[in-house]
Amino acid sequence: MNGREIKAQKRGWIPKKERIWFFLAIVIAALIILFGFRFLQQLSLTSLDSEQFEDTFKDFGSNARVLLFFVLAYYVLLRVIKLPILKRQADVKKWLSxxxxxxxxWHTPVAIIAIAFIILHAAAVFMYGFEFDFENISGLLSLLVLLPVPISGLYRYQRMDRKWHLRSGVAFAVLFLIHSFL
Structure with missing residues (x-):
């Protein structure tokens, strides 16, 4: 272990000022999943084939989409603020900062809550009936690529991720956009 890794272990995984929001987001996500699964469990088998149920799982996906756009806005703003055209635009750069x-x-707490909606969306799609078409396959690929993102995000707090969080996040964003809009 080098010196940086030893210091990282002493600090804890999540910085102290972000811990409360992190754990609050986990509690909110757990409640969303708990009540969402309870709602899905109480549905009758005949309603699983209805258009109303299709709207329900699409609503889970829409909620996740809105939250993920907020999460991705962090990376977009990070790129935009570094543009050379903004060097002379102090007011714009101030507002962007x-x-x-x-x-x-809010990147991490919103991402945790978005993952809760993604889990509900995926579970509801499988309850509705998974078909091997483009929309479902792209969603499944997005879900598989999403799996390492939160794990590498924890390593990101420790500066031990070697840009895996960004890379897997960009791959997820591309697959997510394909799933959402095509």
Whole structure:
């Protein structure tokens, strides 16, 4: 172990100022999953084939989509603020930095809650009936690529991820956009 890894282990996995929001987001996500699965469990078998149920699982996906756009806005703002065209635009850069700070603070909690909606969406799709078509396959691939993102995000807090969080996040974003809009 090098010195940086030893310091990282002493600090804990999540910085102290972000811990409360992190754990609060986990509690909210757990409640969303718990009540969502309870709702799905109480449905009758005849309603699983209805258009109303299809709207229900699409609503789970739509909620996740809105939250994921917020999560991805952090990376977009990070790129935009580094553009050379903004060097002389102090006012614009000031507002962008305020937005960047806001999206950075809420990036992890919103992502955790979005993952809860993704889990409900995936479970409801399998309950509805998984068919091997483009939409379902792209969603399944997105889900598989999403799996390492939160794990590498924990390593990101420790600066031990070697950019895996960003790479797997970009791969997920591409597959997610394909699944959402094609």
């Amino acid at each position: 305020i937005l960047l700070r806001f999206t950075r603070k």
